[in-house]
Every structure is written in C-alpha cells, then in structure tokens.
Amino acid sequence: MTVLEQAKALRWTRRHVLDTDDWTRDEIEAVLETSGAMVEILKRPVRKAPPLRGKTVILFFAEASTRTRVSFELAAKALSADVTTISASGSSVEKGETLLDTVRTLHALGGDVVVMRHASSGAPYFVAERSDAAVINAGDGWHAHPTQGLLDAYTLRGALGDLQGKRIVIVGDVLHSRVARSDIHTLVPLGARITLSGPPTLMPLAWRRGQLPACVTYEADLDRALEDADGAIALRLQKERQEGGLLPSLREYSRVWGLTEARVRLMRPNAPVMHPGPMNEGVEIDAAVAHGARSLVERQVTNGVAVRMALLYLLVGTPLDEH
Amino acid sequence: MDRRELERQGHLVTRGFIDLHAHLREPGFEESETIATGAQAALRGGFTTVCAMPNTEPAIDSPGLVAEVIARGKAAGGARVLPIATVTRGRKGKELADLVELASAGAVAFSDDGSPVDDARLFRSAVEYASVKGLLVIEHPEDLALSGKGVMNEGRVSAALGLPGISNAAEETAVARAILVASELDAHVHLTHISTAGSVDMIRAAKERSIPVTCDVTPHHLAMTDDWVRGRRAFAWEQGLKGEQISGAPADGTPFDANTKMNPPLRRLHDVRALWIGLADGTIDAIATDHAPHASVRKDVEFDQAAFGISMLETALPLVLGGVRAGWCDQDTALRALTDGPARVLGITPNADDWIAIDVGATWTVSADALATRGKNTPLLGRELRGRVVAAAVGGDVRFDGGAREEIRAGVR
Known part of the structure; x- marks a missing residue:
C-alpha cells in the first residue's frame, strides 16, 4: 500500500466536500499530502493518471466563474474522468428551473461527482442531501469555498x-x-x-x-x-x-x-x-x-489544480496502484 | 366525550386558546392552506378561535371579502375564524382602508402583517383614525431599510454561515416608533411577534408609563434560537448559559434548512430568555402562533430564496409547555397568554363553552401525516414533543376528539 492509499484508508471518510469548518487537522493533512502527490503527476511529461477512469464529473456552475471551473476541469481530466458542464446564469427562479429540478437532472445523468458553484449560501448542502453523487462545493454565496x-x-x-x-x-x-x-x-x-x-x-x-x-x-x-x-x-x-x-x-x-x-x-x-x-x-x-x-498568486493557480485532483481522488478515485 | 369525563381521565380541561395571528392563506394561496384546513389545524392545536391575517390574494380590504372569510370560516366547522382586515388599501401602504366599514362587516383587527406600515406618517394616521371606534391595529414591527435583504438573525451564526443578517435594531426601531405614536395619540397599538430583548425592555417601560401598547410572542421565538439555522436543534431550555447543548438535546441536523427561516428571524438565547421573562412578568400579553404554512415549492429551494415562515398551530402547545417544564414560566401564566391575554387584546369575552382538554404528559412525534395543516414546513418534523390536545369544543360542540386517534396509535406501538 502506498503512502497515498494509507492516507485515504485511515483518514478519509467524507462523502462530500461542503465546508472545512468541521474537519479535523488529520483530514486537512490528508488532502495536503495527497495534493503533493498530484503535483508530481502534473510535472510529468504526460499529465495524466488513471484513477478516475470511467467516472463522470459534472461541473454545475450556477454562477459565472471561468477560473475555478477550468481548474476543476483540468483536475478531473488529469485523473482521466469524463467531464461535463452544466452552466446557468441568473438565479434558478429567473430561469424557471428550480434547484430541485436541477438535482433531479443531475441524478438522472448519473454523475459520480458534482462540482458546484452557486450564488446562494448553503446550496451545496441542499444538493448533497438529495443526490447520490459526491458533492464538492466550488463556492457558495458568502459561505464557503x-x-x-x-x-x-x-x-x-x-x-x-x-x-x-x-x-x-x-x-x-x-x-x-x-x-x-x-x-x-x-x-x-x-x-x-x-x-x-x-x-x-x-x-x-x-x-x-x-x-x-x-x-x-x-x-x-x-x-x-x-x-x-x-x-x-x-x-x-x-x-x-x-x-x-x-x-x-x-x-x-x-x-x-x-x-x-x-x-x-x-x-x-x-x-x-x-x-x-x-x-x-x-x-x-x-x-x-x-x-x-x-x-x-500564480503558484495558487497551479496548486489549485493539484488540490482539486486530490479531492476528486479521495472522494471517488480507485487506488493508484491498481492501475 | 364530555369535559367532566376528560377531567376524570386526568386531562387538563381549560378554556380554548385564541390565536391572534395566523395565516390561513385563502383566498389566493390554497396550495399552502385553506380556511378549512387551517381551522382544523387550529382546533387540533387547542385554538378554538383563530384570527386570520389578511395578506391573501386579494388582500382582505373590503367588506365583501371580510364577509366571505367569515362565511368560509363558519362552513369549515373547525375553530372560530375571525378575520383581520388590512390597514391600507390592497396592503400597499399608500392610503387607509375603510376601517370603520370593515369593522362593521366583522373585521376584529387591522394589520398589514407580512409588512409593516412603512410610512411613519400613514402609520400614525391609521392608529389615530382607528381610535375613533376603539379599533385594534396590529403592527408587524420591522424597519424594512434595516432588515434589507437579511434572511436570518444577524450574529455569530449568520457570520459563520455567510447569510445576510437581520439586526435586532430592525425590529426595535419599529417598536420604538409604535410606542411613541401610541403615547402621543394615547391610542392602542398591538405589536405582534416581538422577538428581541430590546423590544421587551421598551414595551415594559412603556407599560410602566401607562402607554396603551400590547404585544405578543410566538411559540417558536420562545423555543428556538438562531443555532437552529446551522442545524443545532436544541430547544432554548436544552442549552446552557453559554449556548452549549446540555444532555437530552438532539444530534446536529443539516444546516441551511429553509424550515428554520422566518421573519422575524430566530434570535439568540439571550433574546429568548428575555421573552420568557417578559411573558412571566406580564409585559407580553399573548402568545400568537404566526402560523405561516407554505407549499413545499416555496420552501424546497435555496435558503435565501425560500419563503419566510413556519407552520405552528399544531405544535404551539408542546413548545410552550417545554419552557414551563423547564421552570421558565408557571403553567397558569403561560396558558393565560393563550386565552385571557389575547381575548383582552381583542376586547372580546371568550365563550365559556369553548374548551379544550390537554394531556400534558403525552408524547407524540411530529410528522407530515400527523399535521392537519397543509403547511408541513417545520423543523420539528421527526421530533418527539410532549403535551397534546385530546379534545376541543367550540360553543359546547366537540369538534375535535383525539381520543380515538390516540388509541389507534397506541395499538400500533
């Protein structure tokens, strides 16, 4: 078992990443260590590893954000996931589709991970409670990122x-x-x-x-x-x-x-x-x-991809050494 | 089932409760509640009289509409339904409604509840005009500029959750305004759903100076704090002095539950304690439910998009009894705030044949099915509560008899 696998097996039990306000230091350390391993993958000539092969990551961005969306997209692709994007502008009320409708759509699409950005604080909790997919909060209102x-x-x-x-x-x-x-x-x-x-x-x-x-x-x-x-x-x-x-x-x-x-x-x-x-x-x-x-500032952007890879891996990745 | 028999069985038989403040949603929002379902829910909660707020569609601002509410209330065969009419035409806050005519048609009070009468000059004018016939103006105290886009109490919890806050001053500014107007005009103003320690203090001081102001508090503001919004669902009396949960409190739930969103918002423990002190010392005249049923489409959305309000008619009694059991107020005083208190505010003599029987010790679990109201919007779903109404009579006619239901439940258990 690699160091990575140990980190995952011993310290990672989360189904979602909604807020770190109730995380232990161990859990944060697990993500940071895993991120270090992901940085190594990103330094390779071919920036690709297989642990999310066959998994679907849905990027649900109900609020405009090119940077975060692209960062998650690169992270998911570097781990060989299939990536699809649902974007929506304005509030759900304006477009006549409620968040509940979107949750049903996401469920029907059957993604393994939903990465979501939303203007309403708490919206990722709403989705996490009603969906089978792992939810990663990519920013909700004033609440958490x-x-x-x-x-x-x-x-x-x-x-x-x-x-x-x-x-x-x-x-x-x-x-x-x-x-x-x-x-x-x-x-x-x-x-x-x-x-x-x-x-x-x-x-x-x-x-x-x-x-x-x-x-x-x-x-x-x-x-x-x-x-x-x-x-x-x-x-x-x-x-x-x-x-x-x-x-x-x-x-x-x-x-x-x-x-x-x-x-x-x-x-x-x-x-x-x-x-x-x-x-x-x-x-x-x-x-x-x-x-x-x-x-x-630039290093933050580069590291952002690695940290997001780490979270995707910890949530739904199959062990690296099984590939 | 007669009252002597119920007393013999050990139930507490008392005068029927009077609710000064409920939203029965009809006409216009029948998916959330109707006068019939609301009047049934009231009865099951022990309210043999319920005052219906006029923020319907259309708003109750004409004698014909008042008569219609009365007629539908009678037909419902539940609690007595007393209509409240709007203070301003169309509830638009621009010009006065025909208050005297509306009172002649049967309106028992006047309120633009849901909103304050924002224009201070018009508010003063309404109170002054109403005083000619001793009509009751019920003000929803809120400074709309101060509450702004707030969706919960401003404090530690709103800071942590990143939700826009509603400060205590948003209410207290309006309470101060109402007291000053009542004092200057020597005319009665009733302040509904007060929620802060500052409001209690100001009203107490006003009463000491014989200013004709009365007020009510809701069961939820007596029982819950803003911690409920972050998923910590201990009743106020299950929290220690520093807000920590003491034994018996339930495990944490999910934060951002729209069923914890109401206006005024759930406040801090400090405010809740002040409300109980105000209730015990008579500063607070009545407990009113502000029953605000909503169809799920208005609550099953993002927290900031959700409608304000909680379904409360059927859970009011056990919440009040919870504080009584904790020793925060004696039972007689609390029950008076549900009976004589509101009767006095309304200036009515309660019908002696309106009575209810309470099983003070009975426990029951709140569930969507157990509630007669269409509004299932309450964070109490799944919670076991203590104290329930087993029978209710209106004018001597036993319209709710929960005894049979109890036996079925017991059999299943």
Missing part, C-alpha cells in the same frame, strides 16, 4: 513550512467573502493565527464585537495588522459595495486597506502575499505587489 482554503493552505505551507504559530493577515471584504471563511477554517486547524483587517462595514458584526472564531482577531488598522505578520491574503473587492453604501470610494479603500509595497514591507522579510483572483490591481492590491517577489 473549501477548495480555495485548501489550496491557500497548501501554497502557504510551500512558502512557510509548518504553519504552527504563523500569523496570516486576511484583508478586505470579509463579510461577503467565502474565501475568508474557508481560509480561516483551513489555516487555523493547521496551527496558524489569523488577523482580519478591513472596513467595519465589510466585517461581520459579531466578529467585530469579539465573538470571533478561535485563533482569529480583528484589527481595523491594516498597518498594525501587518506588522511582523508571516503572510497576507488580500480579498477581491466587489465594486458594488460602494453603491450599497458600505464604502465611500474605491480610491479611499485602496489608500486605507490596499496592499501597497510600503505596507507589505511591514511584514516579516519575504512574508508572502496571496490573492484568490481575479485581482483589481490598484484597488485591493498594487500591481507591483501582485507581480512582485513575494507574490504567490
């Missing part, structure tokens, strides 16, 4: 090694960010501490008033938050926050909460910078930082 959290953890580990005691700053629109929530639920079990920063209007009230998740603090002043930090993650700012009355202007935002070169230097030497993409350069992150020496 577990594969992003896992790929961020994998990438940060690659740069920093063990995350025990490391302090990571997450800056931006935490209130509306599934990435922030999933980063918290993945990095904290690995030993990291999180400092959230950003405008109070874009922070959950309960968190600002002290009812934070374990090992998470809030510091409105970004300079203070960054001081001696071990890494920083900038979140994408949606332009409509200004129209919603939550922000005066993007210009003011970038001045107060943008990751600039000067600010980045407040962190420890070589402390890395990440962003889930797509970036608004000049708003939440300066171009010089986004493409500078500390930036792990």
Whole structure:
C-alpha cells in the first residue's frame, strides 16, 4: 500500500466536500499530502493518471466563474474522468428551473461527482442531501469555498513550512467573502493565527464585537495588522459595495486597506502575499505587489489544480496502484 | 366525550386558546392552506378561535371579502375564524382602508402583517383614525431599510454561515416608533411577534408609563434560537448559559434548512430568555402562533430564496409547555397568554363553552401525516414533543376528539 492509499484508508471518510469548518487537522493533512502527490503527476511529461477512469464529473456552475471551473476541469481530466458542464446564469427562479429540478437532472445523468458553484449560501448542502453523487462545493454565496482554503493552505505551507504559530493577515471584504471563511477554517486547524483587517462595514458584526472564531482577531488598522505578520491574503473587492453604501470610494479603500509595497514591507522579510483572483490591481492590491517577489498568486493557480485532483481522488478515485 | 369525563381521565380541561395571528392563506394561496384546513389545524392545536391575517390574494380590504372569510370560516366547522382586515388599501401602504366599514362587516383587527406600515406618517394616521371606534391595529414591527435583504438573525451564526443578517435594531426601531405614536395619540397599538430583548425592555417601560401598547410572542421565538439555522436543534431550555447543548438535546441536523427561516428571524438565547421573562412578568400579553404554512415549492429551494415562515398551530402547545417544564414560566401564566391575554387584546369575552382538554404528559412525534395543516414546513418534523390536545369544543360542540386517534396509535406501538 502506498503512502497515498494509507492516507485515504485511515483518514478519509467524507462523502462530500461542503465546508472545512468541521474537519479535523488529520483530514486537512490528508488532502495536503495527497495534493503533493498530484503535483508530481502534473510535472510529468504526460499529465495524466488513471484513477478516475470511467467516472463522470459534472461541473454545475450556477454562477459565472471561468477560473475555478477550468481548474476543476483540468483536475478531473488529469485523473482521466469524463467531464461535463452544466452552466446557468441568473438565479434558478429567473430561469424557471428550480434547484430541485436541477438535482433531479443531475441524478438522472448519473454523475459520480458534482462540482458546484452557486450564488446562494448553503446550496451545496441542499444538493448533497438529495443526490447520490459526491458533492464538492466550488463556492457558495458568502459561505464557503473549501477548495480555495485548501489550496491557500497548501501554497502557504510551500512558502512557510509548518504553519504552527504563523500569523496570516486576511484583508478586505470579509463579510461577503467565502474565501475568508474557508481560509480561516483551513489555516487555523493547521496551527496558524489569523488577523482580519478591513472596513467595519465589510466585517461581520459579531466578529467585530469579539465573538470571533478561535485563533482569529480583528484589527481595523491594516498597518498594525501587518506588522511582523508571516503572510497576507488580500480579498477581491466587489465594486458594488460602494453603491450599497458600505464604502465611500474605491480610491479611499485602496489608500486605507490596499496592499501597497510600503505596507507589505511591514511584514516579516519575504512574508508572502496571496490573492484568490481575479485581482483589481490598484484597488485591493498594487500591481507591483501582485507581480512582485513575494507574490504567490500564480503558484495558487497551479496548486489549485493539484488540490482539486486530490479531492476528486479521495472522494471517488480507485487506488493508484491498481492501475 | 364530555369535559367532566376528560377531567376524570386526568386531562387538563381549560378554556380554548385564541390565536391572534395566523395565516390561513385563502383566498389566493390554497396550495399552502385553506380556511378549512387551517381551522382544523387550529382546533387540533387547542385554538378554538383563530384570527386570520389578511395578506391573501386579494388582500382582505373590503367588506365583501371580510364577509366571505367569515362565511368560509363558519362552513369549515373547525375553530372560530375571525378575520383581520388590512390597514391600507390592497396592503400597499399608500392610503387607509375603510376601517370603520370593515369593522362593521366583522373585521376584529387591522394589520398589514407580512409588512409593516412603512410610512411613519400613514402609520400614525391609521392608529389615530382607528381610535375613533376603539379599533385594534396590529403592527408587524420591522424597519424594512434595516432588515434589507437579511434572511436570518444577524450574529455569530449568520457570520459563520455567510447569510445576510437581520439586526435586532430592525425590529426595535419599529417598536420604538409604535410606542411613541401610541403615547402621543394615547391610542392602542398591538405589536405582534416581538422577538428581541430590546423590544421587551421598551414595551415594559412603556407599560410602566401607562402607554396603551400590547404585544405578543410566538411559540417558536420562545423555543428556538438562531443555532437552529446551522442545524443545532436544541430547544432554548436544552442549552446552557453559554449556548452549549446540555444532555437530552438532539444530534446536529443539516444546516441551511429553509424550515428554520422566518421573519422575524430566530434570535439568540439571550433574546429568548428575555421573552420568557417578559411573558412571566406580564409585559407580553399573548402568545400568537404566526402560523405561516407554505407549499413545499416555496420552501424546497435555496435558503435565501425560500419563503419566510413556519407552520405552528399544531405544535404551539408542546413548545410552550417545554419552557414551563423547564421552570421558565408557571403553567397558569403561560396558558393565560393563550386565552385571557389575547381575548383582552381583542376586547372580546371568550365563550365559556369553548374548551379544550390537554394531556400534558403525552408524547407524540411530529410528522407530515400527523399535521392537519397543509403547511408541513417545520423543523420539528421527526421530533418527539410532549403535551397534546385530546379534545376541543367550540360553543359546547366537540369538534375535535383525539381520543380515538390516540388509541389507534397506541395499538400500533
């Protein structure tokens, strides 16, 4: 039995990947280790392995997202799965087809895995409860984006090694960010501490008033938050926050909460910078930082494929050594 | 089956409950409930009188429609159905409905429930106009700008689930407005389904100053917290002071169950405790169900797309008794909030021949089949509850006799 198989047999019992908020450190480690093996496959001249041969992966994207969809598609194909995409724009109500209808369709199609992106928080739970397929949450509303959290953890580990005691700053629109929530639920079990920063209007009230998740603090002043930090993650700012009355202007935002070169230097030497993409350069992150020496943004994209391969493999893959 | 016999069997025979607030959905939404099914469900829940909210299609804003609701209620042969008419024409919040004429036709109160009368000037005007004949205005206290697109209580749970929150202030702002208007006009305003500690505090203070304001609370806001939305389904009295579950609480369920979505939203334990204190000290006049049945198509969808509301007529009594058993309120006070309390708010004298018999200790399991309502939308499905109504009489006529049903069940067991 390979190391991979041991990881799977001993530590993997999940049927779905909906949120990492109830995962143990062991489970997260199992995914990260498996991701390492997948990186090796991706380095081969022929980037293909057989463990999902004969399996069907359905990409159900009810909210536009080219990057995540392509990442999952590459991951599934690298493991020899058949991949098909169902995309839908607008809410289910608008198009006259309910999510329940879609679930029935997915069931009839008989996919082994449903990878879903949806604008409503909790929608993957709805599907998982009503379908036979394994469901992977590729982002639901403001709630969770577990594969992003896992790929961020994998990438940060690659740069920093063990995350025990490391302090990571997450800056931006935490209130509306599934990435922030999933980063918290993945990095904290690995030993990291999180400092959230950003405008109070874009922070959950309960968190600002002290009812934070374990090992998470809030510091409105970004300079203070960054001081001696071990890494920083900038979140994408949606332009409509200004129209919603939550922000005066993007210009003011970038001045107060943008990751600039000067600010980045407040962190420890070589402390890395990440962003889930797509970036608004000049708003939440300066171009010089986004493409500078500390930036792990491209590595996040590459690792994203490996992490998604790992999850597909753990959920429905047949053992690598049986091929 | 007569009441003496029921008493001899050890049942608690009491005056029939009066529900100030239920949605019977007819006309317009008969797939969710009809006056007939709602009146039956009411009876099984111990409510011999049920007030029907007017947010139907069309809304109950004309004497003809009021008469129609009354007629269908009589024909239903269940609980007495008392129609509430709208405050504003078409429930549109623009101009007053013909309140005096509607009252003459039989409307017992006026409410735009589902929404507040958002325009403060029109709200004041409605309360002032209604006072001419002592008509009752029931306000759904909500500041629509503050509640915004919220779908659950704003707090720790909404932060974790990534759902837009509804703050306590969204309700309390409207409660404050209503109190100020009632005070200034010296005219009665009834606030329905209050859900926050702040609302209780303000109403208590208003009553101490003899401001003519009354209020009700729902059984679900007395029993459940926002933790239910994340799948933690311990009743308030099954949680420790820090919200941790104590023994006897059920295992976690699935988060994002649309059956836990209601407006006002399920609040924190701190608020629930304040509601019980308000109930015990008389700040809260009545327990009203806000029974909000929905066809499955409106609930079997994404959480944020789902309709607000919970089916409550048939589970109200066991929820209230749960808090009583936990010692949060004595049984007499709780039962008064279901009988004399609402009667006083309505200004009616309860019929002495409307009575019910309760088996306080009986346990039963909530299931879609066990509910007479068409609204199966409750997170209590599958839950074993304690306390049930075994008989209900309206005007001396025993219209519900659950004894037979009980025997069949016992036989199966």
